[in-house]
Amino acid sequence: MQPPGPQPRAKRWRRRLLTGLLCAGAWAGAGADEPLQFNRDIRPILSENCFHCHGFDSNHRKADLRLDSFEGATAPRKGRPAIVPGKPEESELWHRITARDPSDRMPPPDSGHALTEQQIERLRRWIAEGAVYQKHWAFEPPRRPALPRVQRQDWARSPVDVFILARLEAEGLQPSPEASRETLIRRVTLDLTGLPPTPAEVDAFLADTRPDAYERLVDRLLASPRYGEHMAHYWLDAARYGDTHGLHLDNERSMWAYRDWVVAAFNRNLPFDQFTVEQLAGDLLPQPTRDQLIASGFNRCNVTTSEGGAIDEEFRVRYAVDRVETVGTVWMGLTLGCAACHDHKIDPISQKEFYQLFAIFNNIAENAMDGNALLPPPWLPLPTPEQEARLKALDREREQLQAALAQAVSRLDYRDPAEQSPPPVPQTRETVWIDDEFPPGAEPQINPGTPPNRWITAAEGPVHSGQRSLERKGQGVHQAFFPNCNQPLVLGTDDTLFAYVYLDPDTPPTAVMLQFHVDGQWSKRANWGDPNAIPYGRAGTPEKLLQGDLPPTGRWVRLEVSTRQLQLAAGTRITGMAFTQFGGRAWWDAAGLRTVQDPTRDPGLSLQAWWEQERERKDRSKLPESFRACLEKPLGQLSAEERAAIRTHYLREVHAGAPAVTELRQQIARVQREKAELEKQIPGTMIARELDTPRPAHVLIRGQYDKPGEPVGPGVPAVLPPLPPAEKTNRLTLARWLVSPEHPLTARVSVNRFWQQLFGLGLVRTSEDFGLRGEWPSHPELLDWLAVEFVESGWDVKRLLRLLVTSATYRQSSRVTPELLERDPENRWLSRGPRHRLDAEVVRDSVLFVSGLLNLQMGGRGVRPYQPPGIWEAVGYTTSNTARYEQDHGPALYRRSLYTFWKRTAPPPFMVLFDAPSREQCTVRRERTSTPLQALALMNDVQVVEAARHLATRMWREGGNADRDRLAYGFRLVTARAPTSLEADVLVENLELQRLRYRADRAAAQALVAVGESPVPEDVPVTELAAYTLVANLLLNLDEFVTKN
């Protein structure tokens, strides 16, 4: 097969390649005659063995000696300077590292560090060559290097390849031939979409003889919505995204809109600089859009707590530290966290500089305790357009009603009854609150596990009044109750609360109780019957008034309790009531209040009475702020102006004597209620918002929140370019600084991560650490070339990925010989194509995809697919709302793994087994292991076994009529290639064996195909389906299936 020919762009590069300058030495390490380079050859030795005590950290520096700078190392000292350039013999360092005596020897033998002979020799040579220091490479801005000269002229397709080839030639290695087209399409489809190609897509690619068939394939993949989903799973590791708060109770949090934003951002190819700015500071952009606010949720992805007893400041500090560390790792490849407690031991980051960055992230307007809430503020509601329109309509309606109310009030001719003479006579009145129905606005409840409420008519049992009574029958304590009723009973001066009850003479309860909801509490109770049966409250107090024996059975009895006994003052609002029984059966009816109304003392009728009541009330939050100071005085002592304002407020909001006003007030309440209910249905997402006044920031001594040292303002480490001058230095300043072209790290760190995604290893292998201890890049010029290219392209991520996957380097075969394995075990020189196990999400998604089960619905709240029992229960705080796993059913079982609900203290087990991080903290590089537990998961997890059955069904239905054809089809579905004849033999033989087994044991066959919740196909004989299912299970366990080849 002909590889596609070079494109115009590649041609241009080839010309440059021909005229390219010779690169100054590829990185084989210095040869014997080549001068040593500090960054490459010396710094790793010093930072590994010496900087811990003789480095940047001034507090822990020993013997006042620093070896991380030329000045420090050559400074005059008592005795010999540590380093005398050109003269190892006169350098104390040389004597110390070669000392025989352990007490003189450096590094000290008990430090756990030791130099090799080779390292000692290298240090000697470096001193002899003049001890030249270099600034750490990663802190110098990248410059586009010239292309190196290479011998082989027919291989490179792009500058990327030229750099790779130059290195290979220096190593005396050859690139591998191009991979087969089946391998290529599978590799690039997995890399760009996280799913394997379909046989049809493979066929189309094989049949496409156009020279740019591969590039067209790449463009198709980059345009697929699957692309953004796949890219998002890497990014969400870095962003430490989860669907729970992550600490202690680990309740659900609503952040999925942010996750969906990330998917969309990759899909619309949002330039990486904007991608950065919107996440770090979307809320600080001028007139931020809804999307930009959602993006700012990046800052809220850190784990949070609401553990009882936790100290606010301690956690506020932790959150800000987490944000600094995350930004350090994700954008700068710096381990800034090391400088939280002391100056960084390795990198030139002082503790003070850490807290300058901290000062930037210390100002998010959040509470330290998340309240275990779904949406700890600040958060953004996300209404649909229809919901938004309805909200607006409700607001308009409320405004109109309020205008009408104001007008109605202005028409009132009100005189306070307390000021009338003679005063009006008190009146007794009875209000029935509950009859046939709980009061409007009440939300009736029962205790979990107790019998439901049953309203019955006279045909079914005793009814006292109206049409119905409430029947309750059950064991032990059971209750019917409703709290927070918004049409409460308002108590008068000397009232009686009552309820009618009819006790079943055959099975009477042993005790009954009335209970009242006041100020959010259920602490007022009256008991009849066995005083010990219902255990709540202390007997003899209003928590548990003992009203005597159980009333007579078999007839309606009026239970009464006086508000005086319950110690409830006039004006108190009863917002709920509970009918409680211990065992037995009873009917309840007509409950309410007999009130003595004295208009002169009734806050609903007398302004003065109301004012006095408000003056005694502890909670003043419901009054307009402007009055609160007035509460110090009786009404009569206030100014006329104050009195007028209070009077208006009273008539509008409180006065109960004018039906027209009350009616309007109720309408307003209805509108507000409707709005509240609608708002409850509207999802939200946590976002960032900046405090108006920044919190003061200090250097925290030893990193302790309660040991503030010197105050600091916002800033960045001096080793990096300065922040641009700004009126306010905040997250936006920092974000823009990160993506400014002179920043030495952001572009390098980012392109390195994309490289790692495709090739398995970064050019800098420690993709989280570009500091002094980080690994030296395998191809420094290539890294810089890519970084500059990325920035100059306008931070175009798709373009960068296209550049990489269309390179000759990427397209190589991954086949490796033992010799090559010995020369380059990790494939750092890229003499072959990438081959490594797929990420957890890709494995599961591929299983679902090849079986035809995958549901491609995008976005929304996390779903809960199959999960073995007991995973959440084993760890969950019992009252957490994620203590018990309630699995979804139907299509939600088959969504892409990106949409699986992520509980951070117990993440999805399949994901964890395949090396997904817990998302409790930022991760930019996943481990990749191979374990027996992974094998068990792929063999036995319900979702894999069910998928195997569907894959079997596809083989049977779509694969032809012969076993061999069907098996070959299945093989192709999972590997994108046809099996060799030997491979087909193994499959056929395996199928035969399983078929024999299931023909002999039909029950076993039925049991196997019954795994999973999807219906079993009827057109495939069950023994055949079972045999094929187990072979499909084999296919889904193939190394080739779980590996990107």
Added chain:
Amino acid sequence: MTPWIEFAQRMTRRAFFKSTGLAAGRIALATLMLPELLRGADKLQARAHPGLPGLPHFKPRARHLIYLFMNGAPSQIDLWDYKPRLQELYDTELPDSVRQGQRLTTMTSGQKRFPVAPSIFKFARHGKSGIWVSELLPYTAQVVDELAVIKTVHTEAINHDPAATYLLTGSQIPGRPSLGAWISYGLGSESENLPAFVVMTPRWSSKRDAQALYQRLWGSGFLPARYQGVPLRAVGDPVLFLNNPGGVDAAARRTMLDGLARLNQMAYERSGDPEIQTRIAQYEMAFRLQTSIPELTDLENEPRSVLDLYGPEVTVPGTFAASCLLARRLVERGVRVVQILHREWDTHENLPRDLSLQCRDIDRACRGLILDLKQRGLLEETLVVWGGEFGRTVYCQGELTRTNYGRDHHPRCFTMWMAGGGVRGGLVYGETDDFSYNIVRDPVHIRDLNATILYCMGIDHRRLTYRFQGLDQRLTGTEEARVIHGILS
């Protein structure tokens, strides 16, 4: 990470650079041979995964660790740290000279009073050593001569989540490998049929609302996932995904695995990637797990006399007693670390009632475990550790009566005990003041405790490191940690 990086990190840098070519070849050869080794000869002690070269650093005192973690923080004052003088001080104010303005949780920092709540439980001397033990632990008291009781463990964390994370991972912030993962990484597995690090989370008896656990307490943090603790479960499959689906017996599975191995072998011949050989070996190990785990959990052959040691609940799956017996069976089979996490020791209120229930869950089984290990000669090579994430305050939280009280979190001193491999029995280490509030003598930071545990396992905590984020990370962190030689035999 590719296996190659992992491999490189598992070697000391020096050894790696010296012998890269050679070592790579050797490993490739070893992995080539693995399937044959594993399949053919059960007699061959092919280790499931080897430890680091150079480890153990010195002769280990213990080869196994059983960690009995009491999540929620047991009250040292009511169990171990006997303070008879407190009886006279009932309901008096905790002197400021004792409290020294120490920070409190916000659950009690608003309390107007800090009344002294003496323990209502009786203490007595036990064993030859005459160590004081509370009446709540009558069985444990009988083996007190095997225990080193450390009364002066302390920590900085005052809330459960950070404190438990700190004790078991060395950091209050999530993300670090757990103690068991470190040991598994350093020493590898002795068993070819069982994981190196097994975790159990038995049920508990006091109030229903239990403090949470977190998988990070047995997680592998930045270490590769293979070092994470494997939960041995009482519901569902005993090990996740262990059981074949309905309708698939061992023979059918074997057929499938044989076909799989042949196809994977062909893939290896085609691609030359040694990782394929590793995968083949892992599938064989998985198959062996399918028989070794049922064998492990089958108590059929345990004699009555042994079962009786652990108490009547030992045959009820998911109890602490059953977990302890499994722990013994696990270490007997070469499992390196067993961690049992028992929940709800968080006695802010109703301490007398709840603590009694909790102790009843564990007391008899703790003794049973010690005696059973001992009679098999396993105790001398197994380190047993018991304790929670912090202690509890001498002052009462909430209402104090003669019969009831509660206690808040107290990080300044708490009691743990250790027994077995390398530990001197019948010993009390450290001393607290009359209020069990401050340490008077021999403080043991939880870092010291972890350094000591590693030491018993033959590991120098300063030298068991893993490069992550530019640092040689270690369990005991960057601060000073010292081995408590005073408790070692």
